[in-house]
């Protein structure tokens with residue numbers, strides 16, 4: 059019957075297939091009558107949630123039965139009572155795609171169901187994406203008898219967590235309690251309930267396939283099986299694909315075609331034939347235009363959606379960005395006002411506003427503390443100013459505490475009409491604003507002091523040419539730590555230095571810029587170390603091995619000090635060294651031939667380097683009688699099933715702002731003032747210090763002093779220097795009377811050198827503290843004395859015996875085994891460039907089948923496959 063239905067579908071044009079399906083949107087089942095919505099659906103484009111449902115004891119089960127074969131998002135069964143099995147509800151469910159996930163993670167959740175005894179999803183073949191969580195269902199059996207690894211088609215990104223259900227020891231076996239069943243049933247390894255084997259598509263061939271096929275096997279001709287084809291081995295001719303289907307073939311995404319119902323890829327003509335609309339944004343075939351689009355009829359009479367971003371958009375929180383998504387031109391104005399935003403928003407701004415090229419009205423950015431720049435408008439090139447603020451301003455930027463930067467580097471945003479208004483942006487340099495002058499296109503718009511004040515912008519920064527830069531160097535590095543050293547800071551700055559902040563983040567690509575993902579009030583993607591004090595050395599630790607990081611360094615100075623100084627380094631990169639990996643995961647073995655066991659595994663969770671090989675070893679395992687009892691449960695009970703839920707233990711939380719220089723205790727005003735006086739004795743500005751003076755030079759050159767030229771020739775502007783000079787010349791009594799200048803100059807120079815040395819010493823204290831530990835090298839010979847090894851002069855390389863397979867192969871076929879024996883199997887992952895860089899073994903025990911069972915297993919496999927297909 060199935061066969062004929064498939065045949066029919068293949069012959070029909072696409073439109074007929076799609077109409078034949080009853081398509082529903084997401085469905086929430088809370089009471090019995092809600093099943094009415096679900097019953098006729100064959101395809102749920104969305105999720106199904108069965109939550110807080112209380113089934114009466116006398117319910118007519120046929121009333122629950124649905125025709126659902128596929129759920130594109132997720133399935134949740136939560137807090138039900140009276141539901142004994144999901145088999146009544148989903149007798150036909152074959153696929154959960156996990157396109158959109160519950161809590162962004164889960165595609166199948168069965169949680170806290172009081173009476174649930176079995177899952178009973180007899181037809182389920184695949185959970186394509188997302189994690190699985192089956193927890194706290196006190197009466198649930200037959201969870202450990204399901205081959206979850208098989209259901210998870212796309213292995214390594216998915217995980218399952220199974221706990222708190224009925225203990226398997228208190229559950230019946232797949233073949234029932236009765237030992238009288240024939241061989242076939244005894245060999246039923248995986249089942250959804252008693253006598254209901256898990257459907258599995260077995261590969262025509264596993265051995266003798268090209269290595270590239272991996273564990274997915276190949277057809278008789280050696281063509282790799284497409285594991286995304288759920289109804290067969292080939293991808294060329296497939297009626298049900300885990301990802302997308304295009305013209306009967308499985309594809310991973312829709313390319314140059316439109317996505318329909320999250321499962322098919324079709325052309326724009328086909329989409330229109332279905333009386334649907336091909337939407338260029340996101341390449342979807344939809345039934346109605348999204349919010350910021352209006353429907354239009356194109357020349358051929360087909361429906362289309364035209365993006366329309368018209369009006370005044372006021373962005374106050376992340377949700378306000380939704381209607382702006384995909385906008386290229388805003389026919390109107392944009393106000394950004396992020397007052398009191400606690401969540402990270404910069405990434406969302408980048409995504410939503412990154413396409414905008416033109417704003418026809420004005421752009422207003424006010425009270426937006428989180429913003430450090432406007433670079434999220436990465437494609438903006440024109441603000442037309444057809445509409446202005448106070449009939450005058452097209453770009454209005456007021457009171458943005460952390461704003462330091464305006465447009466992306468190398469981008470000029472033309473302002474066609476109107477001018478700009480910038481006030482109360484304490485970190486935005488006046489010069490940067492003045493640089494906008496050429497962008498003002500209307501005649502006679504000079505930036506005026508009233509519109510852009512040098513006093514209310516940038517007063518918390520050092521601006522202009524004088525911004526000093528830090529030049530950090532990586533001094534040493536190991537797998538988890540890096541030691542960084544900065545150049546010496548000049549004496550005139552040391553007094554004001556509170557410390558440094560080191561900002562770093564993982565950067566797989568070298569494309570990070572300082573403003574990316576930055577959030578003025580912290581919680582951005584950068585982690586930060588604060589190093590209080592003048593030491594130019596710092597160690598960042600707790601890094602991940604073999605990972606590239608980006609970092610930059612910033613100096614901290616008291617912000618209310620009259621000489622502002624914040625120096626930055628450029629963004630630089632380093633990569634930590636490799637180290638020993640964690641063991642391979644999800645080790646799994648099966649014996650289908652009595653002399654062989656096929657083992658496969660997933661790569662380690664933390665590879666910590668380039669995995670170049672796996673080493674497989676095994677031994678005959680003598681079971682104690684106790685073990686013997688438990689092990690004979692099922693046939694190859696997957697031991698990993700109770701793995702702890704995959705915990706990607708992040709050693710560090712993204713940084714939350716951390717102490718800022720404003721915090722009083724980080725500097726001692728008395729002390730700063732005192733130390734500042736010292737360099738002034740020697741270095742005095744030639745100019746009268748302007749508001750933000752930071753450049754200091756010697757009073758007079760050393761040689762000038764020696765040569766004894768009159769001071770008036772040397773000093774052009776005597777206002778500040780006179781006092782110093784006067785002091786010098788008026789105090790000859792203590793020095794040599796005949797050559798007062800020379801002697802004084804020498805004294806100055808000695809004093810200067812002393813101060814210099816002292817400031818250097820201050821910056822270089824405790825060098826030992828910043829030393830990076832390295833593993834001792836490999837010993838040249840293996841018979842090194844124990845003493846030598848103890849002193850950590852070298853380590854002997856352990857020899858690990860076993861079979862070696864290359865790092866890109868995650869399976870191994872053990873041959874020449876004895877029948878009906880337990881084997882203990884050890885698999886280790888090894889990385890390059892580390893002495894003894896092989897992981898601890900992952901261990902598994904598997905029994906070979908006996909020769910007499912072998913033909914039956916083969917037959918059983920064939921039957922299961924047929925079961926599945928028809």
Ligand SMILES: *[C@@H]1O[C@H](CO)[C@@H](O)[C@H](O)[C@H]1NC(C)=O
Nearest residue numbers: 080097098099100123124125
């Ligand atoms: C379910 O599908 C079958 C065919 O697969 C059809 O005969 C039946 O009418 C459908 N039931 C409902 C309630 O739509």
Ligand SMILES: *[C@@H]1O[C@H](CO)[C@@H](O)[C@H](O)[C@H]1NC(C)=O
Nearest residue numbers: 116117118119120121122123
């Ligand atoms: C259950 O409901 C179906 C249709 O809704 C009906 O045909 C059948 O007779 C009912 N069974 C019982 C036992 O009430």
Ligand SMILES: *[C@@H]1O[C@H](CO)[C@@H](O)[C@H](O)[C@H]1NC(C)=O
Nearest residue numbers: 187212213215285286301310
């Ligand atoms: C597995 O999933 C990842 C991420 O979703 C995807 O990029 C990849 O193509 C998938 N692989 C297969 C074979 O489907």
Ligand SMILES: *[C@@H]1O[C@H](CO)[C@@H](O)[C@H](O)[C@H]1NC(C)=O
Nearest residue numbers: 262277278279280281291292
């Ligand atoms: C295998 O190759 C033969 C000869 O090229 C061809 O006739 C046959 O259809 C192929 N089988 C499959 C399953 O592709």
Ligand SMILES: *[C@@H]1O[C@H](CO)[C@@H](O)[C@H](O)[C@H]1NC(C)=O
Nearest residue numbers: 064065068292294295296297
């Ligand atoms: C594709 O499937 C159809 C129907 O099952 C079958 O008739 C046809 O031979 C298949 N084609 C290939 C190339 O396998």
Ligand SMILES: *[C@@H]1O[C@H](CO)[C@@H](O)[C@H](O)[C@H]1NC(C)=O
Nearest residue numbers: 566567568569570571574575
């Ligand atoms: C860097 O490049 C990667 C891959 O090309 C991309 O995913 C990422 O978004 C880029 N990051 C930035 C900040 O441009």
Ligand SMILES: *[C@@H]1O[C@H](CO)[C@@H](O)[C@H](O)[C@H]1NC(C)=O
Nearest residue numbers: 667668669670671864865890
């Ligand atoms: C990892 O090792 C393999 C084999 O030694 C080599 O071909 C590959 O280039 C390495 N990859 C990296 C990223 O170093």
Ligand SMILES: *[C@@H]1O[C@H](CO)[C@@H](O)[C@H](O)[C@H]1NC(C)=O
Nearest residue numbers: 676677678679680681682882
């Ligand atoms: C297993 O038991 C046999 C006999 O009892 C013994 O000869 C053999 O050494 C044992 N093997 C291991 C690995 O303990």
Ligand SMILES: *[C@@H]1O[C@H](CO)[C@@H](O)[C@H](O)[C@H]1NC(C)=O
Nearest residue numbers: 680681682683684686687690
């Ligand atoms: C283990 O069980 C098998 C049969 O289930 C039995 O033949 C064997 O003697 C048992 N071994 C031990 C050590 O109890």
Ligand SMILES: *[C@@H]1O[C@H](CO)[C@@H](O)[C@H](O)[C@H]1NC(C)=O
Nearest residue numbers: 723725726727728729730732
């Ligand atoms: C600040 O520094 C001065 C001079 O070094 C010292 O006397 C004073 O105790 C310090 N104050 C604090 C609060 O540390």
Ligand SMILES: *[C@@H]1O[C@H](CO)[C@@H](O)[C@H](O)[C@H]1NC(C)=O
Nearest residue numbers: 536537538539829830831833
């Ligand atoms: C790297 O060096 C740091 C500092 O010396 C040390 O604490 C850490 O243990 C070292 N890491 C490794 C993997 O050796």
